[in-house]
Amino acid sequence: MSPAELEALAERAGRELEGAPAEEIMAWAFARFGRRLAVTSSMADTVMIHLAERTAPGLDVIFLDTGYHFVETIGTRDAVEQVFDVNVINVTPELTVAQQDAKYGKDLFASNPDLCCAMRKVEPLGRALQPYKAWATGVRRADNARRAGTKVVGYDRAKKLVKIAPIAAWSDDEVATYIDDHGLISNPLLADGYPSIGCEPCTSRPIDGSDPRSGRWAGRGKTECGIQL
Template identity: 50%
Template sequence: MTRPIEELKALAEAGARELAGDPENGVPEANPADVIRWVSRNFDTAACAVACSMADAALPHYVAQYQPGVDVLFLDTGYHFSETYDTRNEVARRVDVHIVDVLPEQTVEEQNAEFGKDLFARDPGLCCARRKVAPLKKSLNGYELWFTGVRRDESPTRTNTPLITFDEKNGLVKVNPLAAWSFDDLLDYSRAFDVPVNPLLSQGYPSIGCQPCTRPVAEGEDPRAGRWAGSTKTECGLHT
């Protein structure tokens, strides 16, 4: 049974204050290990979930050092690259976590029958809402906290990502321990600890989503410029 929302909100606020540091007076923001240690002091492993797109396993690997066996939620939209599914299987085999496959209510074929083929091309917002946002919201029920791998360097919409906040939409604490990391930091960690990495990352895909909606990124482009290419959409809705 989860704690009351007001108690979780108070914990999120206290954690945000504690870990923000005071850069103006020489006190740095907390590093990822400090953030995850704070979580472990205040939340049972069973109350936590890690959201992972399977671009890499840096976040699940980092969290598992302090919360072994933690649930890792993989949003299986039915549209992923084969490399993404291969990475998911490697994470399950090599990292001390419990993979939870989060499925939409409809298969791709059932969605096509109701909405017409290739909904992602005609209404990407609705497709993401049905295949990612709604399934995640349902799967988070029963947890008190979720970890995400959102980083500030990914796009202008993520520049102000906090380490800890309260997720009003889903009703639980949201923790972004890698918020201050760069793409190179992520790769350096993965190499140092032999963490599974989606091979697409080295093939021009610094941000990996569903196969029909993701293209390689040109040099100098925003890391998420390849997501929903050709549309004005920049976020799937999980973090907005």
């Protein structure tokens, strides 16, 4: 299928599946793309991982192991590998943190977070997604204003991938209810005041109570890592 055909397919599916249950959107994605569908997870909650397992046991789940994660996040990843029937793929940057420090100076996240994210998140994700045709994430419209227009199925022209956001329309309460109903494990930091969890040096508790992502790169004029979600 050409990129133009994939884009047309994604746009049509986005219209037709708007309002459909997340399980139906994931089922459509797996029926259409099979094992060339991957899920990405930041190991905050495990809603998308549970949806992946219910859709297709053994489905690939990509985790970007930046080298800067909280121990709680790494512990959640390890627990996911034990608890869920999914294939966790741990993706690492080209350079270790020590190699990056030696080449660019210590704590690049403080002096040039865009470059740090480019090397530790954007490039590894692009590399990891190359074998796939479609990519499912837990991005939601309620996350913040920039994500308010998220489609349940869209197309990423840069990556030439169909992007699936099965829980795009879910509220915070719906996420909490799903976690409770299914007894899902979550990153303990969620219960410790961190509603949005990224790398440890760039994550603090929210500084603006109305924006759960306001603790990310706080004070650095940066709001996203550069991954087009």
